[in-house]
Amino acid sequence: MAEEDVLDMLEAEAIHVLREVAGAFRRPVLMYSIGKDSSVLLHLATKAFSPGRMPFPVLHIDTTWKFREMIAFRDDTARRLELDLRVHTNPEQGVTPFTHGAHEYTRIMKTEALRQALDENGFDAAIGGARRDEERSRAKERIFSLREPGHRWEPRSQRPEFWSWANTELAEGQTMRVFPLSNWTELDVWRYIRRESIPVVPLYFSAPRPVVERDGSLIMVDDERFPLSPGEEPATRRVRFRTLGCYPLTAAVESKAENIDEVIDEMRLDRRSERAGRLIDGEGGTSIESKKSEGYF
Amino acid sequence: MVAVLRVVACGSVDDGKSTLIGQLLANTGGATDDQLDYARRTRRGGSTIPAGAVDYSLLTDGLEAEHEQGITIDVAHLFLDLPSGRRVIVADAPGHEQYTRNMAVAASTADVAVLLVDATKGVREQTHRHLSICALMGVPSVIAVVNKLDAVDWDRSVFNDLAGEVLSAAAGFDMTASVIPASALAGDNVVTPSPNLPWYDGPTLLDALEAWEPADRPRRDGYRLPVQYVIRADDFRGFAGTVFGGPVRPGDTVAVAGSGATSTIDRLLGPGGADLDRADPGTAVTVTLADDVDVRRGDLLTTPEVLGDGLSPATAYSATLIWTAEEPLRHGRSYLLMAGTRTVPAVVTTVRGRLDVTSGKQFATRTLDLNDIGTVELTTDGPVCLDAYRECRDTGSLLLVDRVSKETVAAGMVRHALRRGRNVVPHTYTVDRDARQRLKGQRAKVLWLTGLPGAGKSTIANALERRLHSMGLHTYVLDGDNVRSGLNKDLGFTPGDRAENVRRVAELTRILVDAGLIVIVALVSPFRTDRRVAKGLFQPGDFAEVWVNTPAEVCASRDPKGLYAQAKAGTLPNMTGHGQAYEPPENPDLVVDGTGSVDDATDALCALLRD
Numbered sequence: 001m002a003e004e005d006v007l008d009m010l011e012a013e014a015i016h017v018l019r020e021v022a023g024a025f026r027r028p029v030l031m032y033s034i035g036k037d038s039s040v041l042l043h044l045a046t047k048a049f050s051p052g053r054m055p056f057p058v059l060h061i062d063t064t065w066k067f068r069e070m071i072a073f074r075d076d077t078a079r080r081l082e083l084d085l086r087v088h089t090n091p092e093q094g095v096t097p098f099t100h101g102a103h104e105y106t107r108i109m110k111t112e113a114l115r116q117a118l119d120e121n122g123f124d125a126a127i128g129g130a131r132r133d134e135e136r137s138r139a140k141e142r143i144f145s146l147r148e149p150g151h152r153w154e155p156r157s158q159r160p161e162f163w164s165w166a167n168t169e170l171a172e173g174q175t176m177r178v179f180p181l182s183n184w185t186e187l188d189v190w191r192y193i194r195r196e197s198i199p200v201v202p203l204y205f206s207a208p209r210p211v212v213e214r215d216g217s218l219i220m221v222d223d224e225r226f227p228l229s230p231g232e233e234p235a236t237r238r239v240r241f242r243t244l245g246c247y248p249l250t251a252a253v254e255s256k257a258e259n260i261d262e263v264i265d266e267m268r269l270d271r272r273s274e275r276a277g278r279l280i281d282g283e284g285g286t287s288i289e290s291k292k293s294e295g296y297f
Numbered sequence: 298m299v300a301v302l303r304v305v306a307c308g309s310v311d312d313g314k315s316t317l318i319g320q321l322l323a324n325t326g327g328a329t330d331d332q333l334d335y336a337r338r339t340r341r342g343g344s345t346i347p348a349g350a351v352d353y354s355l356l357t358d359g360l361e362a363e364h365e366q367g368i369t370i371d372v373a374h375l376f377l378d379l380p381s382g383r384r385v386i387v388a389d390a391p392g393h394e395q396y397t398r399n400m401a402v403a404a405s406t407a408d409v410a411v412l413l414v415d416a417t418k419g420v421r422e423q424t425h426r427h428l429s430i431c432a433l434m435g436v437p438s439v440i441a442v443v444n445k446l447d448a449v450d451w452d453r454s455v456f457n458d459l460a461g462e463v464l465s466a467a468a469g470f471d472m473t474a475s476v477i478p479a480s481a482l483a484g485d486n487v488v489t490p491s492p493n494l495p496w497y498d499g500p501t502l503l504d505a506l507e508a509w510e511p512a513d514r515p516r517r518d519g520y521r522l523p524v525q526y527v528i529r530a531d532d533f534r535g536f537a538g539t540v541f542g543g544p545v546r547p548g549d550t551v552a553v554a555g556s557g558a559t560s561t562i563d564r565l566l567g568p569g570g571a572d573l574d575r576a577d578p579g580t581a582v583t584v585t586l587a588d589d590v591d592v593r594r595g596d597l598l599t600t601p602e603v604l605g606d607g608l609s610p611a612t613a614y615s616a617t618l619i620w621t622a623e624e625p626l627r628h629g630r631s632y633l634l635m636a637g638t639r640t641v642p643a644v645v646t647t648v649r650g651r652l653d654v655t656s657g658k659q660f661a662t663r664t665l666d667l668n669d670i671g672t673v674e675l676t677t678d679g680p681v682c683l684d685a686y687r688e689c690r691d692t693g694s695l696l697l698v699d700r701v702s703k704e705t706v707a708a709g710m711v712r713h714a715l716r717r718g719r720n721v722v723p724h725t726y727t728v729d730r731d732a733r734q735r736l737k738g739q740r741a742k743v744l745w746l747t748g749l750p751g752a753g754k755s756t757i758a759n760a761l762e763r764r765l766h767s768m769g770l771h772t773y774v775l776d777g778d779n780v781r782s783g784l785n786k787d788l789g790f791t792p793g794d795r796a797e798n799v800r801r802v803a804e805l806t807r808i809l810v811d812a813g814l815i816v817i818v819a820l821v822s823p824f825r826t827d828r829r830v831a832k833g834l835f836q837p838g839d840f841a842e843v844w845v846n847t848p849a850e851v852c853a854s855r856d857p858k859g860l861y862a863q864a865k866a867g868t869l870p871n872m873t874g875h876g877q878a879y880e881p882p883e884n885p886d887l888v889v890d891g892t893g894s895v896d897d898a899t900d901a902l903c904a905l906l907r908d
């Protein structure tokens with residue numbers, strides 16, 4: 001009962017935010033990363049404007065290193081929901097996690113690419129699926145998070161958020177990032193996916209997959225581009241993913257959870273935080289905050 | 298049962314707030330192993346917590362910069378899942394005095410305040426400030442936690458004294474209150490009852506959060522639905538928004554607050570378009586109306602009763618503002634007022650006083666600075682329908698936004714509409730000079746600069762315009778060149794043509810003044826009669842005649858356009874000062890020395906504008 005009520009409240013709050021974005025900005029866009037949070041976001045956006053259509057396009061930043069299953073799922077979803085899907089890849093050639101390191105690769109293929117796509121299309125508001133419970137430094141993020149010209153995040157210029165209403169006005173060159181799922185927890189996301197029967201990428205569920213071990217993390221060998229050491233053979237293990245991103249930078253966890261109920265049960269016992277699976281966040285010792293200042297989501 | 302409880306956590310620095318929240322998080326399964334591990338490994342400077350033990354205060358830390366300084370400077374949001382399934386959203390507001398703004402943000406949505414009192418320090422000024430801000434923001438109840446009882450040997454009388462003080466302070470603010478003894482350090486009475494407090498048989502903090510229910514308080518029932526978005530589909534036009542104030546049902550009568558038009562709710566749709574037979578406050582809905590009524594984003598749908606009883610359109614309101622910007626409040630400056638989904642220009646006409654949150658006293662003031670709280674009167678540029686804040690927080694609140702930087706400069710709680718702003722008949726509002734001036738936040742005026750060619754009129758006019766523009770004022774410079782190249786290109790320099798030139802410029806100036814602009818005219822306009830005719834087109838006080846007085850020899854030696862040279866050579870007849878007379882003004886409003894510095898001239902003109 002309480003669980004349902006909590007989900008209803010979170011759903012209503014997110015829809016309120018989505019409608020504000022649609023009503024107040026000139027050219028909003030929904031950032032679609034194909035992961036579970038994005039799937040929830042898309043679902044909420046279809047519900048928010050039903051029986052009308054979602055009044056903004058959907059943008060995917062394709063780094064070219066996503067899991068193949070993610071891309072297939074993305075294209076299926078776009079067809080199923082009749083989305084106005086835009087895909088952008090940074091035209092810069094030859095930048096890979098293996099040649100440039102996780103941090104630099106992410107900066108170029110994700111952060112830069114995102115800025116390019118936002119600038120080229122003149123999007124003034126980008127809706128994202130980030131949550132405050134993902135990481136400590138996110139606990140202070142606003143629902144409407146202002147970006148200065150050049151997409152810079154300035155802690156000092158963040159606007160106070162009173163009541164249910166945001167100041168949606170933008171000065172020259174400013175843009176807004178909007179996070180309707182700010183108050184959701186990881187568990188809320190899964191419970192909502194279950195309640196609403198929202199399709200998600202099968203990688204979230206356990207299956208035998210080819211993995212190698214790198215610095216204590218299990219990395220799935222998703223295609224032939226993965227540089228194996230001489231003589232190295234991927235081992236088949238029953239694994240799943242808690243978050244999805246670029247496959248060489250996303251750690252798998254060993255798990256037997258093959259469906260959503262089992263995932264939820266497992267999560268209640270698992271005491272590790274979600275971002276532990278994102279290798280990029282650990283690099284350099286600092287939090288995602290410094291990356292955010294550069295414009296990483 | 299309330300499924301989601303919103304809590305504002307307040308306390309002064311070092312009262313143990315972070316530790317307390319960290320305890321709650323860790324003991325309700327809200328902290329992950331890696332976070333606990335981090336809190337076990339990391340120590341702040343000066344920490345006395347033994348190695349290997351968890352420093353619970355570290356579980357709630359956020360931004361790197363704050364981390365280094367060891368202080369919390371922004372509102373952090375944390376989530377607790379209580380055993381009953383209730384979700385608690387904790388807004389953790391900083392304790393520093395200078396951050397009234399953040400505290401107010403955290404309190405603006407809170408149902409309950411958890412207020413820390415350090416048993417070793419007692420009830421202090423800060424405690425009163427926190428209660429005062431919570432009361433102001435409409436937080437109905439407070440749970441006070443008297444912390445660090447371990448440091449006073451679990452002394453019952455210390456607790457009783459402090460509890461008494463807190464309860465009477467809360468009562469003074471009309472808040473319901475309870476007080477709980479605790480020691481956050483080891484978690485005594487936070488989640489589980491403590492053997493150190495045998496004399497206490499009340500709830501733990503967790504129990505109190507589980508048991509909290511809203512008090513029944515009388516309130517004007519009736520839904521408010523600010524329209525966020527109009528949803529269109531085949532044969533469908535629905536108005537989407539979130540319900541506030543009271544439940545809404547299909548068949549309910551609807552009044553559109555701005556226009557007063559009425560209809561009934563035909564269909565009530567929940568998220569995803571499912572038909573509902575009732576939607577409570579907080580629900581995101583879409584409604585269709587039985588009649589074809591004009592409704593758009595920014596409109597407010599409500600019941601005719603609510604509309605008749607206080608929510609009718611007005612253009613003047615009394616409100617309490619929390620100033621949130623570094624730049625102080627400017628009288629007469631036009632701001633954007635955002636109320637729900639509606640945005641209108643507004644001017645603060647009067648500052649009635651500043652509230653000292655510690656003493657509760659009002660002081661007279663002319664302006665408001667960052668973190669000041671004051672009572673003001675506002676005039677909006679067009680009627681808006683605002684609730685009283687005490688009736689409904691989400692439809693009785695507003696933001697003021699700077700029109701250029703778009704920064705939020707203030708958050709406001711509406712007290713009431715002012716009588717003079719009531720009974721505005723919708724749609725009869727006319728856009729006239731007054732309205733345009735108000736929108737621009739300035740008074741329109743003409744500065745008519747006359748003087749010999751080369752006297753420096755254009756230079757001074759341009760410098761003045763730059764100055765005024767940088768002050769956020771709306772200006773326009775008309776000078777001989779930009780007018781003669783187009784509008785007056787059929788005119789020459791005979792006395793008759795000069796008169797017509799001046800007449801047309803004066804008429805154009807009149808239009809620009811009506812548009813609300815500050816117009817700077819830089820025109821030789823050598824004849825007194827022509828200037829008198831020009832002045833006659835304006836209201837007294839709107840027109841200032843300024844003589845840019847520069848000796849003819851100086852003008853001739855400057856000769857920026859080579860006119861004097863041509864006149865001397867005989868190729869330019871009718872040149873003022875050379876074949877045609879210049880008649881200096883007899884009673885100019887200002888004489889500017891055209892041989893002095895441009896800055897001085899600009900200063901003098903600015904002073905003239907201020908009169």
Ligand SMILES: Nc1nc2c(ncn2[C@@H]2O[C@H](COP(=O)(O)OP(=O)(O)O)[C@@H](O)[C@H]2O)c(=O)[nH]1
Pocket residue numbers: 308309310311312313314315316317344345346354444445446447448479480481482483
């Ligand atoms: N003796 C004692 N010290 C405490 C207690 N709670 C917190 N402290 C200490 O008080 C200091 C400030 O605590 P912290 O939680 O960071 O306070 P905040 O500034 O209010 O967040 C730290 O040194 C804590 O260890 C308590 O219940 N008893």
